[in-house]
Amino acid sequence: MQSVLTNTNQLEATALKVREHIIKMSTDGGCFVGASLSAADLIVYLYSEFLNVNPNNLTDPNRDYLFLSKGHDVPALYGTFAELGLLDRERLKNHLSINDNIYWHPNTKIPGIEFHSGSLGHLPSVAIGVAMDIKIRGGNNKVICIMGDGELNEGTCWEAVLVASAYKLDNLIFVIDRNQFQANMATEDLIPLEPLHDKFTAFGAAVKRINGHSFEALHEAFSAYPFETGKLNVVIADTVRGKGLPSIERRADRWFCNFNATEVEDLLKELHGEHTTQLTSETLVVR
Amino acid sequence: MSYEELLTEIALSDERFIVMTAENRALVRNIPAKLGNRFIDTGITEQTMIGAAAGLALRGRIPVVHALASFLTMRAFEFVRTDAGIPNLPVKLSSFIPGFLSDGNGPTHQAVEDIALMRGIPNMTVFAPADEDDLVKMLPQIWSHPHPSYVRINTRKTDYVHSPFELGKAEVIAEGDDVTILTYGLLFEQALIAVEILKKEGLSVGLVNLRSLKPVDEQAILHATRNSKLTVTLEDHFLTGGLYSIVAEVLLKHSLTANVLPFALNEKWFKPSLLPNVMEHEGFTGKQIAEKILGYNTRFHQPEISIPQFSE
Numbered sequence: 001m002q003s004v005l006t007n008t009n010q011l012e013a014t015a016l017k018v019r020e021h022i023i024k025m026s027t028d029g030g031c032f033v034g035a036s037l038s039a040a041d042l043i044v045y046l047y048s049e050f051l052n053v054n055p056n057n058l059t060d061p062n063r064d065y066l067f068l069s070k071g072h073d074v075p076a077l078y079g080t081f082a083e084l085g086l087l088d089r090e091r092l093k094n095h096l097s098i099n100d101n102i103y104w105h106p107n108t109k110i111p112g113i114e115f116h117s118g119s120l121g122h123l124p125s126v127a128i129g130v131a132m133d134i135k136i137r138g139g140n141n142k143v144i145c146i147m148g149d150g151e152l153n154e155g156t157c158w159e160a161v162l163v164a165s166a167y168k169l170d171n172l173i174f175v176i177d178r179n180q181f182q183a184n185m186a187t188e189d190l191i192p193l194e195p196l197h198d199k200f201t202a203f204g205a206a207v208k209r210i211n212g213h214s215f216e217a218l219h220e221a222f223s224a225y226p227f228e229t230g231k232l233n234v235v236i237a238d239t240v241r242g243k244g245l246p247s248i249e250r251r252a253d254r255w256f257c258n259f260n261a262t263e264v265e266d267l268l269k270e271l272h273g274e275h276t277t278q279l280t281s282e283t284l285v286v287r
Numbered sequence: 288m289s290y291e292e293l294l295t296e297i298a299l300s301d302e303r304f305i306v307m308t309a310e311n312r313a314l315v316r317n318i319p320a321k322l323g324n325r326f327i328d329t330g331i332t333e334q335t336m337i338g339a340a341a342g343l344a345l346r347g348r349i350p351v352v353h354a355l356a357s358f359l360t361m362r363a364f365e366f367v368r369t370d371a372g373i374p375n376l377p378v379k380l381s382s383f384i385p386g387f388l389s390d391g392n393g394p395t396h397q398a399v400e401d402i403a404l405m406r407g408i409p410n411m412t413v414f415a416p417a418d419e420d421d422l423v424k425m426l427p428q429i430w431s432h433p434h435p436s437y438v439r440i441n442t443r444k445t446d447y448v449h450s451p452f453e454l455g456k457a458e459v460i461a462e463g464d465d466v467t468i469l470t471y472g473l474l475f476e477q478a479l480i481a482v483e484i485l486k487k488e489g490l491s492v493g494l495v496n497l498r499s500l501k502p503v504d505e506q507a508i509l510h511a512t513r514n515s516k517l518t519v520t521l522e523d524h525f526l527t528g529g530l531y532s533i534v535a536e537v538l539l540k541h542s543l544t545a546n547v548l549p550f551a552l553n554e555k556w557f558k559p560s561l562l563p564n565v566m567e568h569e570g571f572t573g574k575q576i577a578e579k580i581l582g583y584n585t586r587f588h589q590p591e592i593s594i595p596q597f598s599e
Contacts, residue, residue, distance in 0.1 A: 061346065108374065115345065119369055125335040126370055129342020129350075136324050159335045166330065 005049070005219040012215070014083050015044045016271070019244045021079030021092055023259075023267050029096040030258025031104060032072035034248060035148065038179035038212070038239040040076040045218040046144060046175075047080050050225075055085050058111055064141050067127045070148030070177060071105035071117030078102060078110070086112045121154030123147075124174065128164050131172040139171075142225065146175045150182020153191050158203065161232060165204030168230040173222075174205070176234065177212065179241040184252050184284055196236055205232040212237025244271050253283040288423050290314055290381075290442050294351060295321055297430065304430075305343050308353040309336045311383055314440065315353060333363035340378045341370035349377050349430060356382035356398030356439065357389070360405060371435040372408040378435045380405075385415075385439040386472060386523030387557065387565050388595060394556040403528020405437040406501040412454075413501040415439040417475030418447065425452040425498060443595065445476050452498065457507035460494040466580060467493030467511035469530060470521040471500060474550075477566070477592075478521055480573020484587045485580060497530065508537045512545035519548045519580060523571065526551040550576060563592035 005011075018040045026033040047053060051064040068077055075095075081087035087110065094100035101109040105118035117123050127145035134141050147157060164172055178196065180187055187193050200207045206227035210217040218237070227233045242248035245267055248257070259267065259281050269275035288296075295318055298304035306318050307327045319326045329336040333354050340350035352359070359382050360367070371378035382401065389396040406413045412434050416422035419442045429436045432454060450458055466485060470478045475496050485492045493515055495507055512518045512534070520531045531549040538545055550571060557569050566572050570579065574589040 115341075115370075116373060119365060122338055122366065122370055125338025125366070126342040126345070128335065129339035129344070130346055131342075132327060132339060133343050133346035133348060156334050156338070159332045160338075163329050163332060163335050163339070167327075 005216055008215050011044060011048055014048060014080075015041050017083050018044055018076060018079035019271055020268060021082060022075045023245070023264055023271060025075045025092065025095045026257050027259045027261065027264045030256060031075050031095070032255065033075070033257045034181070034241040034251075034254055035070065035073040035177070035179065036076040037243045037245065038241045039070070039073045039146065039177045040079070040243070041213045041215065042175060042177065042218060042237050042239070043076050043080050043146070044083075045215055046222070047084055049219065050222045051142065051144070053112070058086075062139060062141055065114050065127070065130050065143045067114055067117070067123040067143070067145040068106055069117055069123030069145050070120065070151050073148075073177070074104070074106045077106065077113075081110070081112050120148070120151040121156035124157050124160030125163075127172060128160055128167070128169065131164070131169045132167060134171055135167075135169065141171065142173065143171055144173045144175055146177060148182070149176055149178045149180065149187050149193055149196075152176070152193055153182065161200065161203040161205060164232040169232055170226040170228070170230055173225065173233040173235060176236045177239055178236050179239045180250070181241045181252060181255070183255050186252060200234045200236075205234040207234045207236065209236040209238065212239035213243055245277075246270065247277045247279055255284070257281065289419065290422060290426075290440065291317060293423050293426060294318065297427065298322055298325065298351075301349075303347060303349045305340075305348045305350045306353075307336055307340055307350050309333045309358070311354050314381065314383060314442070333358045334366045337363045337366035337378065338370050341374065341376050344371070344376035344378055349379060351379040351381055351430065353381045353383060355389075355396060356385035356401050357396050360398055360401040360437070364404060367405075367411075367435070368408050372410050375410040375434060377433055379430055380435070380437045381440050382437065383440055385441075387562060387571070388441065388473060390562040390565055390595065391559050393559040397556050399523065399552050399556065400525050400528060401437070401439065402500055402524050402530070403532070407528075410434050411501065412436045412499075414499055415471040416441050416498065417449065417472065417496050418443050418445040420445070420447065421449045421452075421496070421498065424449055428452055428454050439472055441473050443473060443476070443593075447475075447479065449496070455499050455502040455504060457504035458496040458498055459507060460496060461492065463491040463493035463515055465490040465492060465515060466517045466519060467495060467515040468519045468521055469495045469497060469508065469511060469534065471497040471530060472523060474521050474523055474571060477571060477573040477576060480590065481576040481580070484574065484577035484585055487587070488581060488585065500530070500533065503533055503537070505537050508534055509541060509543070512538060512543065512547070517546050517548060517580070519550065519576075521550040521571075521576065524551055526553045548580065550579075561594050563594065566592055
């Protein structure tokens with residue numbers, strides 16, 4: 001892998017498009033817009049630069065795997081699929097349509113989705129099974145599991161770290177979207193996670209903590225894979241919930257959003273730095 | 288052939304098989320040395336084991352997973368339902384000490400709702416062998432079937448030689464006009480004794496070993512309820528959701544009714560003790576079953592019930 005990232009501009013352009021897709025999906029029923037925006041950059045980076053996944057190898061056993069355990073940020077994944085040619089852009093308009101399978105959590109009927117999710121704390125173990133099989137077969141595929149920081153409340157995430165460490169799964173990378181929020185609360189106000197780096201280190205993982213919105217930082221971290229022979233890789237990506245939309249950034253009450261048409265129009269302008277949006281739609285929506 | 292011998296033979300001859308356990312090695316003691324890295328012990332993590340089994344199945348493997356019945360079906364329930372059930376992956380659950388077989392452990396270890404829970408999961412198949420011979424006869428078909436499965440492992444030895452297994456079919460041992468006992472699992476042994484007593488008392492008695500609880504042999508149930516004056520359901524399971532419920536569902540589906548006497552745990556866990564004491568205390572010995580059906584005491588001598596040889 002190249003050590004210097006030469007296409008930062010292109011990655012940023014792709015991420016901007018992905019954010020547009022996310023905003024467009026946050027109406028007519030809405031979606032988990034804040035968590036999707038926080039994970040957008042790292043998902044764009046992983047599919048553009050790190051993972052051996054493309055439209056022609058989706059069933060190839062030698063492909064890399066990405067499991068989205070915090071499934072509610074799937075608009076970021078579908079937006080990325082659309083921009084990288086895995087999914088027809090037009091199909092994103094089917095969000096929540098009864099005639100398609102694009103809804104608030106991932107479904108394997110969408111090409112590129114490796115496993116369904118929605119119930120937190122499940123995919124770390126599923127990813128372990130895949131990583132174990134790759135080890136047994138002597139393969140070189142990489143396996144990524146993206147988890148939310150709130151998701152780390154679930155005990156099975158920590159079970160998975162214990163087991164992955166015991167089995168020396170250095171082909172497995174847990175990526176934490178550390179956006180500081182879980183649903184409607186700041187993580188540190190409810191169930192504090194810090195010092196998170198130390199927790200994973202104490203559980204036997206090799207850990208890197210980076211700015212999850214910097215493509216250079218993402219590249220530097222993932223270029224070092226595998227971080228340490230025989231150790232589970234963990235990347236804590238510090239991110240901002242709602243990144244790209246100042247009117248909802250870091251707001252506990254803007255978790256699940258169902259914006260009206262005017263808000264969507266204004267938010268798209270806000271994304272491009274042209275506007276500040278007056279939000280009028282309901283907050284603290286629970287889905 | 289024992290469970291472990293069969294599993295070893297199949298796993299060695301077919302690379303797809305992975306043997307897993309959540310640190311419960313009673314059924315697979317010699318397998319680690321024979322299977323190498325296709326044996327995976329995840330430690331006391333039933334949920335993680337099931338998730339990992341799903342991941343292995345995604346890669347084309349057939350994981351046969353082992354844990355105590357109560358933890359496999361209840362602690363890991365959502366993982367079984369969500370990670371094996373929804374994607375319909377061939378994760379093969381081998382549940383250790385189900386029902387009365389948890390004898391002295393107490394209610395934490397009593398899986399007496401496992402059939403109800405597992406058969407409620409779409410795509411899941413559910414089986415309960417009468418003894419080791421029955422178990423070994425059914426497993427090759429269950430493990431080669433493309434769906435997730437749940438098997439109440441029962442390695443008790445009896446003298447009974449079972450007929451060949453057919454998935455979804457019950458084993459009809461005998462037909463009778465007066466009474467037919469429908470049962471599965473470890474109580475088959477007691478049912479045989481009950482049948483003997485009832486026959487001595489002059490009744491025409493049928494006996495059906497259900498074997499496959501999902502898919503269930505509807506015709507065997509309908510035949511028994513149509514042809515006998517009394518149908519008995521006999522199970523070491525809660526009254527809710529097990530065989531009694533299955534029979535009710537089948538009858539209702541066909542707009543039928545029948546006289547059904549259930550032997551099951553009604554809104555209670557069983558009193559923990561060694562297996563023979565448990566069976567006696569709860570009224571599930573062959574003699575007690577027969578006498579309850581007859582409504583009077585007999586002179587029959589109940590054969591001794593052996594204590595299970597395994598431990599955790």
